[in-house]
Amino acid sequence: MRVGVFGASGYAGREAVRILARHPEARVEFATGSGEGRLPHEDGLARGADAYLLALPHGISGSYAAKLRASQPDAVVVDLSGDLRIPTAEGYQRWYGHPHPAPGLLGAPYGLSEVFADSIRVARVVANPGCYATSVLLPLLPLLVDGRVDGGDVVVDAKSGTTGAGRAPREDLLFSEVADDFSAYAPGRAHRHVGEMEAIVEQVTGKAIEMTFCPHLLPVKRGILSALYLKSSANAAALAGVLREYYAGAPFIRVTEKPPRLSDVTGTNACWMSVHDAAPGRVVVFSALDNLVKGAAGQAVQNLNLASGLPETMGLDAA
Amino acid sequence: MRVGVFGASGYAGREAVRILARHPEARVEFATGSGEGRLPHEDGLARGADAYLLALPHGISGSYAAKLRASQPDAVVVDLSGDLRIPTAEGYQRWYGHPHPAPGLLGAPYGLSEVFADSIRVARVVANPGCYATSVLLPLLPLLVDGRVDGGDVVVDAKSGTTGAGRAPREDLLFSEVADDFSAYAPGRAHRHVGEMEAIVEQVTGKAIEMTFCPHLLPVKRGILSALYLKSSANAAALAGVLREYYAGAPFIRVTEKPPRLSDVTGTNACWMSVHDAAPGRVVVFSALDNLVKGAAGQAVQNLNLASGLPETMGLDAA
Amino acid sequence: MRVGVFGASGYAGREAVRILARHPEARVEFATGSGEGRLPHEDGLARGADAYLLALPHGISGSYAAKLRASQPDAVVVDLSGDLRIPTAEGYQRWYGHPHPAPGLLGAPYGLSEVFADSIRVARVVANPGCYATSVLLPLLPLLVDGRVDGGDVVVDAKSGTTGAGRAPREDLLFSEVADDFSAYAPGRAHRHVGEMEAIVEQVTGKAIEMTFCPHLLPVKRGILSALYLKSSANAAALAGVLREYYAGAPFIRVTEKPPRLSDVTGTNACWMSVHDAAPGRVVVFSALDNLVKGAAGQAVQNLNLASGLPETMGLDAA
């Protein structure tokens, strides 16, 4: 399988190249971006491949996906940007502040691999989920489907490593600013992944929700740890059972007794989660993943595997 | 003012010595613990001083406080351990797992300086609050007193630097374990500061509450950032106003527009807080402080100042 | 003493403002740079003050020094840039790649406070030393003057925290790049401080030398640790004695038995050094300082104190 990677100089694109280099059935046919041996993005469009990973800025990525879809209708296209995640053009306009770059692709399945595997297997275009969204939806969706957790009162406190903020130089991302420090940003309902998460929850459960979501910047390079504070009529043990059953056959998901650590998952495509009793009527759910792997390039390769008829785990580490 | 510091080899005690060294009216008369120039703890009991800071392990600290109270009834004793924070012997037994070491001191005021200044000014023994408890109660108490925040549904996600876990060698606190990592511990309602916080809330509001509290270990040396997810009939602006009014004359408290960062407060006795709208009917409150200063030694000196009739800010930095 | 600070948004300028805020005799009259309450640099030239600290980019800083010298001949001007450090216009051109911006100021004394205090006391313009140069010359100059160390074979391996590289956004200074990493840069004789150090050595000893100097970037925010590998006919104990005698009255210099750590000096204006025996005929000298304090803003204030007739230590911490 020849794979073209668009945007290989950013952290997610670079990780995709790294993962594909060890993939037994894939080979990087070309990579675009800055740096040695890379093509300009435009030139990539003219290069044939069996599959494409797009790690371009939102607005651009979707339009490249549309062009590749038109010119290479049999190729698999996985878009790592936010362009194809929100299922309506109106929702996209609201959260991204500009018109949708590729409305024709809005029906693409959401690439939360374990949840939407059936749709992904038959898709040519896949909307790879956001890193925070993956960490929240993997535990949240099965619990909402189970019915004993109240979707009307979801509170998420999430913490991410710095590679989630990208590689473009910014004063607030300098080592001199981030080291020894910690803070929240975009608190409440301001982060774009809120729109993505709420849309997918509504798609799955049929109910619109409004969640509280506060991301924080951790002084580490990789990893997301999310804490979901949920109202529940079932206790932690019961909900852990729901997750274990839902993910029984899922090689990358592990439901643990102790709260997972970033180091349990960094460098792998795994997502670990745990459930704990809290105040009466409340539970807390932790989930940990590597934002560049399961939160980006790893899940993209997982989706590529699914859409290409390969074993889901090929080229990916579960531990 | 001659001050004796018990337990000066731990991080909090060492910070107390450092702060007192610059205090214009105080002088460290002796310090106990391991290391050059330090006395055995026992020997400190025989040394006269005008005030004592106790940074000994719980169980021991309270019994030293009782001995000093008996032998030096005019001296001010500030206990930085957990021994005097929970107002009943039963509550103490439940959270600390052993009988109270000094039941005669249970009436000592809780040294949350800004909230209980009047009691502290006339006290000879002060129970210095826990670091997490300080970061939570400073924003929480005024909001509960105001009445528009629901004490029955308090969720706190807190993150602390490693000095909060002390200086005794432990494998899980090695640099090789903590760096690049992040995780929760004692989730739900397991941390001792839950008992302390709930007792103080009940004391102030007259209502027993059960809160959700999940502490995390940050890969930084100093600082606590807490996020309080609260149900509220008032919006963020109104609640920020409540806090601004409550802390109008408080030199160490600042209510900010943006979420505070650890670096805003590390090295100082300040606590910064902000309020933000979240999902309908919910707000999120952030509070940041230095666990060794406002969360321990700094607040202890602030209490020492109050109980000694000195200006509250003497020897302490607000920024 | 009213002080104007030019370039207060960089790390050194900001540190200068922070130090001056606690200085008993100084007051920041104005600060230029970006950010709230700061003037454009140009506007600072029209504002009167008793002293000026210049933390502007090289090329610009020197020309501002010349303008202030002309318009305010009685004011003290301390230039933290590299513009006035190399004593000849030819040397400057060689190391900085462009003509000297203020040849009329080339006679300004080099502000290595402990070594050149007499000249600094009577100067109106002072060339504040480079951070690496301070860490190397403080131990090296007395040893060369003593005569038992061979100036013809000086090898320095230096390591600096990231604030030494400034605050302008650069990809290679992002947290995602620097954390968990370490490397040398500008190895051999490429760093500008080589020119500065060799010129000052020649000025002091009368002999031109060519040194080996390899700086490294540490994943810490503050601090420089230099290791000087020296050929010596005297052993470590004798050379430590030379340093102790030379710096007998110097409040900021300490000669230690054990190799100093960054944490011994960060946040202070101190420089700690130690000498150890190595292979026969060789010793290693370590020196540690805070690059933003003794390596920049702290030494600048020390020089300001000297040139203003104030106690050298005023407003500065030795520990």
Add this chain to the structure above:
Amino acid sequence: MRVGVFGASGYAGREAVRILARHPEARVEFATGSGEGRLPHEDGLARGADAYLLALPHGISGSYAAKLRASQPDAVVVDLSGDLRIPTAEGYQRWYGHPHPAPGLLGAPYGLSEVFADSIRVARVVANPGCYATSVLLPLLPLLVDGRVDGGDVVVDAKSGTTGAGRAPREDLLFSEVADDFSAYAPGRAHRHVGEMEAIVEQVTGKAIEMTFCPHLLPVKRGILSALYLKSSANAAALAGVLREYYAGAPFIRVTEKPPRLSDVTGTNACWMSVHDAAPGRVVVFSALDNLVKGAAGQAVQNLNLASGLPETMGLDAA
């Protein structure tokens, strides 16, 4: 190939288990140490295997090697401790302070894989080199053999991540102590690897040398960067050529133009090196490796491969 790992709870032993888990021809037959599923060390001696990796404390490791050698004469034994590295019992006594635990094994080849591959291929017992020693000897030996570098004046300034200091709890290795800090330790000629390096240099060149070696503790988890300051009659380009030729067929060694970074090699079995001109007659050589991989477990597996007739690179990453 069934492999027994002794001492699998330390960082090196754990890394060995991790590497072997992906090795196509090896399988961990048992692992000793603390933790789930591990045997007591003693019990490992009774278990048959085709090869053994020993990551036990010095003094113990050698005696286990001797027992295994006696009971399983056909098995390959790679000892990661310091016990078999120094070729004489006298030298061992001097550097380790106690008698040699297995004098009968003193002839075991030194497992610097690229240099001693021929001896390792036919050995049953291999002395795996120290992490610092690997980083120094890989560039140094070919240059000394070439003859234009002066073995009589070797200065090494080395920096290591914290996993090199092991996993046993120690106050000076706590995150609260190591983070934001940096310092040298055992300066001059005190570190045990000095004895090892000098012995191997003498063995290879026939000349005894006395080197200067100053190790430092970096606030990172993994990686060693060494700077070798060498007297040379040839320039950097010529010496880089010597290294390129010597390591022409070596898959794990790369001679680079720019100074290597830790991040170039962490997680891999690679060692990258570069040579740069310094003061006249001097060059500086940098070498970077991962202390747990090429500096310990990775090189042990490389040696296991060599001694077992497998491809040298099997199960190991070069990048």
